[in-house]
Amino acid sequence: MRLIETTLQTGHYPYLGGVHGGNDPLLNYPLTGSGGRPPLFNFMAIFIGKALSPFLGLVDAVGYAMHFLPAIYGALLVIPVYFIGKLLFNSRKAGIIAAFLVGLIPVHLSSGHGSSYSLFDHDSFILLLLTTSIMFLIMSLKEENNKKSILYAALSGVFVGAITLVWVSSQYVYTLIAAYTLVQMIVDIFTSKINAKIVKTSLTTLITGYIISFPLFFIKLGIKPPLQFYIILGVAAISTIYLAIGKKKIPWIISIPSLAALGAATVAFLYVIKDTTNPLLRPLASLSKVIFGGVYHTKVSLTIAEAGTFGFSRVVMSFGPAVYFAAWFGAVLLIIRFIKKREKEVILFLTWFFIENYLLLSAGRFINDLVPHIAILCGFVCALILDKIDYKSLAKNIRGIGLSFRGLKKVVKLSHIGGILFITLLIILPNAYLAFDAAVPYGEKQKFADNKGMGAFGLSLYKEQYWVDALSWLSKQEANLKPEKRPAFIAWWDYGFYEVAVGKHPTVADNFQEGIPPAGNFHTATSENEAVAVMIVRILEGVCKEKGKIPQEVKNVLNKYLNENDTANITEWIENPEKAPSVGEPIGEKYDKQLSKKFRVRPENAIYHDSVKILANLSDENITWLYHDIQNITGKNIRYYGVEGYDLQIFNVFSFLADKSNVVQGAPEDDFLEVWYKGYEVSQTGQPIEREWRVNEIRNMSLEERKNIRITGSEIKYKPKFFETMFYKTYLGTPSQDNKLPYYPLPTYGMKHFSAEYISPVKYLSPYARLQSGPAPAVVIAKYYEGAIIKGKVICKGQPLLSQVGIYKNASIWGNNISIIHDNTITDENGSFSLISPAGEIIIKVNIGNNILKEIVFNDKNSSIYKPITEEEATRKTKNYTRNITIVIEPATIQGYVYNDFNENKSYETENDTGISNATITIQDQYYGNKYTVKTNKDGYYSVKNLTPSQYQITVTLNGFEIYNESKFLKPGNNFYNISRPKNATLTGITFYDKNNSGSYDKNEETPNTTVKLIYKKTNKIVSTTVTNKTGKYKFRKITPGDYILEAYRINNTTGMKEYEISEEIKLDENETREHNISLELAEVEIKGYTRYNNVTIGNVSVEFTGANIKNNTAEYNSTTSNNLTGYYNIKVKPGTYNITAYATKVENNKNITYTYEGTLVVNIADKPKWHNISLEKTMEQ
Template structure:
């Protein structure tokens, strides 16, 4: 009994001890180490969030407090966030998530207009934002709640990345590596920056996709490490949840399916080779894939119906390969048999995929494999378009390294090679290491293929670099060092304990990891507008948020939204067309259809419009696009309605045009397959199908229709189809990437294959501005040394050809600026100021149908200038032109009941600016008639003349007639219906314009007080002054003579540009060759110019030095001043004893000074001179006159035996004697009489004459020689 009691007490004691232990364990569920980990990770997340949000938010760069809509108030980095904005707003508006595309998802009618388009963006990312915004809307208005959610959530996702990074680092290495890896996340600049990082206002799915991808991989690694099968499967299912989340977030979620499937196949092959079959190798990845697919299946069903998609194929491949894998293990088949068999199956599969990659397959079973085949054999980005997208091309190694800091990228490679490949893969073949290796190599391949994937390396670089940091800290054993310092103490302890390895470790981590990466992350965190304040004026940034592009496009599209907001159905609004980069802005902010968009739809029409060489060609592009939309709705055929319209305009040629649309590759004379740039050496690129359609259709339309017909055809198509394209936008960046348009329009290959095409030519310029062709540079390299070539400082540039300047993109954005002005100033940064200063900034000027309705403001309040590239830097960022068929203005202009010959232009002032732009321009005919095309609105008719000042045209406005009348319907504003020629609307106006005559009066006076104006009682009127007025346009001449009051007048003149000349005594007092006389009274007073003095000496240049020297003066020489225009002698005098002469009161003009000296014996002229001189106003001109011997007339006959010899050439050569004044000359005797006459300077001459006469096969030669003195 005692024993029993003792036993019960022991049991009770043990139970109590067990209960106490249990309580202690409950109290220690979270250990101090785990608490510290939570603290550290929370701190790291806050640091990350600080870097990604603080500077950007506090700068206010991404918020417009004056905005009223989401698109106007909140700016986002890049274009993709704007389509997310549209999806969110549409979801809130309709209550369901829109535009998933495919079988049941529906197309967005605003994209790829008029065909409709969809990028098929899944809902999870945007729905989470809507959910968060609903919570925030409890504390603020819905727009702010949504705006802040969109701006902050990407940064939150980027901060949350710290958690899976820690756990992967911990599972793969240890806790310290996990913490170091997490700490490196906020120090990686590419993760902090905008682009594809986690920056504030970067509302794109990149940071969210990275988070769920890494979280999925975290659960996979946990599943691999877990020994318990049930727990391992649950963890695999958790990984599958995030795989499904990826499918519900990213349209390219096949990436995660492909990576997991690739790992599974690689792992199973390794297991087979090592003869270690493990069911976990198939169970874990297959569970994750299947779970993810089940979660995502509703989405896939909406998009594809029951058609198999690529993720399903990948699951089936893994499952099929897994069955083979398990069979090999069960049957214990040796690898020598299984591996070659699997390799054979793989080769056959690859051959099959290679064969189907370029085939247009409609088979529902096979077609999903085409994308896989194209990726395998063509790269991640394999289209022609991808060659023009910066992020789709690989980055240089320097940019790649800088994106992670100077050391992290290289440290990651070292860690991968040492820790992963050498220590863990080759030696141990660990499952998690195999997976990590596949992940690392796949993402390295993707990042090498396209720069946009560089962010996917962030977790890998952080984890691997964390392992290197941990290795350094572990090997240096700082704990032991600190212990030694404490135990010894003082400087002696430091000297004894601190080793070179400790110093190296500290310097390595501090100088190569911490300091540079903190600086780069700070650079990435600070927005562009605050860089100078933070880093100094000369700082060149590498990263940072900038939303200036989004600001000026938001401003432009806010304007566009207001133009069409009266049309309630968004899809019925006139479409906008620009380069595809700006399509998302359009549909999100303007809520307007766009032809081209960021899903790279609508590129052919946009490229062909930008490069179009005329308005007719541009309208033909519009026509072709509407016909494409009609064919889409009619099973690829042109509808009967459109066919009838074609027959109306083309008659028997209709079938040829229809064939172009319905069979662009195979119709007669198709441009499909032609080599692009063949004459410049192009070989690689050919005209593709859709571009062939546009090339051939626009050529056909412009060949067969005139301007009016092509506009009427487009109008009829708009009415028939109910579709319309009217707005055309161009921004400054388009001038810098114009060769992209020519390349994707299949019209040029400059910069992609050839050094020249129809639009550009590669040239070189040296330091002195001299230009060289490529061939000339190649020749120089053969002729000059390397140093001589270097000294030339050659730089290459793209010389633009005339098709660039004739393009619609140039005409709409820049306007009528000539090529020399553009080439010289477009890259200076003050191009816009120069154009404004000279009043020549006029985008769309000269275009009749495309009218600049919007120009980005460049003001202090709204500085919407272009700043993304050199060309057009500082110009208004965006110009939006609107297309009008145009109202027709028929008119007659008369003056005094006579037809008036004058230029007439339709002028419109662009909204919100003072820029007046001339559009349709004509000269009236001989009957004063004109016909012009006018857009809608308060337009003006400007009547003007063009005169020239040198080579520069100068315009003179006669009258401006504004169409703003409320009483006269002919001069009321042009309505939208008139300008667009709506059915039933009379769009013709007849205008009879009468111009009042011009009158001219004035006073000719002597300006006594010299103030330049007439002051009665002070200045002296001049009478009998002839005023001659000549009309430079109409060629009429008029004469008036001033009266005693100096007054003159002309009445009933045509307003015109005149030449006016005032003459006194045959000498012009005043001349104005471009005097514009406007309507009504004109006053033009003429001040007699101040007279001048002409004086000098007459001299004989005896020493022949060409200048006057003392002693050479000639007295008693007669000097006359002759007015050159009329030959009238103005004055004459005789030189003084010192040879001086002086003319006073000389009226400004051109004169001749004639000086003569007579022979005292013969009284004949012995010496003379005649020199021209221009006399200005109020001058004293010193002009010496050099006399020369007067020539003497010599004449006679050439005879032989008393008979004239004709056509004899006589040479008078100066005889070679000292001081001979003769000058050689020659003359030919008259062909009939033999007479000759010549003037010779006095002197001694040797005379020679000769003549050969051929007659009756005999030649007779006559000659003469003699002297003359």
């Protein structure tokens, strides 16, 4: 789109790259880039657009041309397919059927590399040109007339040249023709049928194509020959040998091994030069990389869907199952025919067919290139069936005997019916259905049978729609500057072409897969300092490419903030990436040692890893100024960062291509996330138990352990570091809870230098990223700001106020205006603060805790202080980028009434309610500690003025009872709080002794005549005392709500001691009638005495009371130690039967002495204190 737009504006086709073509300043920023896209495909859209412009206007006409031309090219494919089918099989019928089948192959209709309407892709045009070139080549090979044969070969060359003027990888068609020529010559040598026509045809085709495309080669390479030239040279050399073998009549048993040796030597030579930097040999080196590394041989290709291979079922269904298998049956028949006849056109077609299948095995994106082959071969099989069954004779017989049933029965055979059923039910109808599915966009499928049975094929434009909306916004930013002078945009490479075409800003990474290292390292940077460091390194890369090295003036800027050694290192690494220390380091060794040996840090990433480590250690202020100065000295800057929901799914790709992770290749985890398996384990009873396992748990299991485990899927679990990445903080932002995605997005939350300037509106929700509450926005574009400085003081009552001050900026999220914090600080002892601000109508909020004391919106355009922050201030392009403000917080006043709410409407009304006088109100500042006490007047009114706004604990005490205790925030200004006296509570219940240990009251367990005391916990004052009646019931009325202690006990009338007792806490709420049964426990009895031996006191003896092992024993274990001097001990135990043991060790006369005792004691309920002296026995060490 950008190429077409620029061509229309200037009249010249731009950015061909190379020696004379020039680079696009908007791509691969700031290095500049060019995919070297040849002009013919785009010129076709311009020509057609110009032709339609009188009817539609030039812009719309060109736009429509871009939409429909790929579909037209796909439709025109039927012409060369028809002629190839006709020429190859000498059958118009085969050609017609093949042409018909082209329109029924689903992958040809819907694939991104097919002929879809609205997708301006050159693949259908290339396929049309290539098939047409092969068609003329077949015509040349079959033509007996020498002049006509040369003319057909030249026409084939015209289309070879056209392919060169469309496709940057046009060397493929030269390689294809060279491969056919080589195969044909080997066959001829083997059969001793040397034919100069092969040489003439091949060289005429190749040379014609090269001559037509030579101007393009010259623009891009100057006088250096391209790979196409070497291919022609190679064909010419082989042709010379071929003709010499024929002339000398050298037998094949000598010539073919000699050619094999020559081929081996050539391959060896290509292997040796595959990494050469010699400019003359670079074209051959690119061919060598394809031979030894595959069609896609870079690390990037491991992450691209179209560069991966497709499963067999997908390949089959892409063409239709019967069509695909019929085509391969046709290929087998064609091979048999070749073996018998060795026709040149058959060799050409089979060579083409098998090379395309090899490419398909290398990468799925080549699947469309098989469309003509599958159609031609299946057409051949269908025509063969029709000819063998001889429907002509059937039709003739039917005309002769009429349409009677008896007549039809005589002439119609099962073969006739089988042929019709095969072609109709297996070829036409299934493919017609698949083609219909492919032709209907995803968004329209629900109109047909509720989308049931559809969806295997089809295209959707939703991603394009939401990106166009986002980038249209971007195109309006810095509109006063030329696109190449605008701040650059960094995102993943998939969006680069969209951005330069629609957003009209330079892009760091683009679809030519340039700029991936900075993009990957930026996405995975775990701080703003790291992100800024990545941008610095990227700009230094651009300067190095432009100047050939890092200029001294740039080094001087680095030295201003770094020491000379760090500057020297960064400079050396950028100028020579191979010298970066981390080059060759294993990636993710601690997670998968074996895999880390295969994938190591590459130089292009090492310069980021190592340089960022140095730069990110700078303070925020220093790295901000370093980047600012680098921008000024170089004239380059990167400010915009774009992310979308799909990036969440491919985050592994970012870390993989940044050389920070191997999860894409099967590592169980990395620094950012971990893969878990989900499934179930079959228990011994046969029941499935859902479980999940770490990858290494499964790997380390034995076969025996695994046999009962079924894995049904996998799940990504994020680590804390993931939530620190630039991707997460920019796209979602919300601090994570429990390492999970949040409920609600807050893009750029807490980021000082990045502000979410664009967030997709609610109509564009991401189909790829789901939060806990629903989808996330489709796209977020953030902008980098050095930041204006907002400085000042917060004061209250003329004194500095300790508070939190933050800078916020509003963003529209899901249709709601949300304030997102960017910077915040705590004021110092002088009340001072300093904050960094983005541009726009920012908001300053002063907080204490979670409570806002004041908000200041910078939206007063008539104020020099409170006007919106300008772009110049936020980017520090003006000397005066600091605003000084004093924030005055108004004191707080609290006032109100303490009252009896008689009408219970929770509102103080003088005519219905009465104030409570002499209530004590205490207000204590929970942050600053200040405490204030007042009493209500005769009307119940109270007032406290000149308070510091804060969180206060407010308590109201009346007659010794706390009737109110709440924490309230007192905002600046007046705060009205009326406090109603709470309604009294009632407490009632039964006291009981739990004889059967059931844990609750049962009949006949009640304890009458039990004293129950209600004690106010706060003052420990007895509020009321009562005695239970004969049913054990007690009751307290008119109790002020609050926290109390219940004490209950019953006295034995004989001993005067307690039989039962308990003490427990209880909280009573307002207006509550509480039923609370009190479970009593046996009262403890005091046991005391002396520990003696022969009436001599022995101190420090351990005494243990252990319940005897008898039925219904209520004894409970307890222990004590006798006094060290007097031997006196005192202990309280529950009633019951006890085994008493005592034990002590002493050293007497240097010998160890042991004192022991064993005895029993029965303690009865309500016993008076009991004396129990312990007579010890002595054992002396022998």
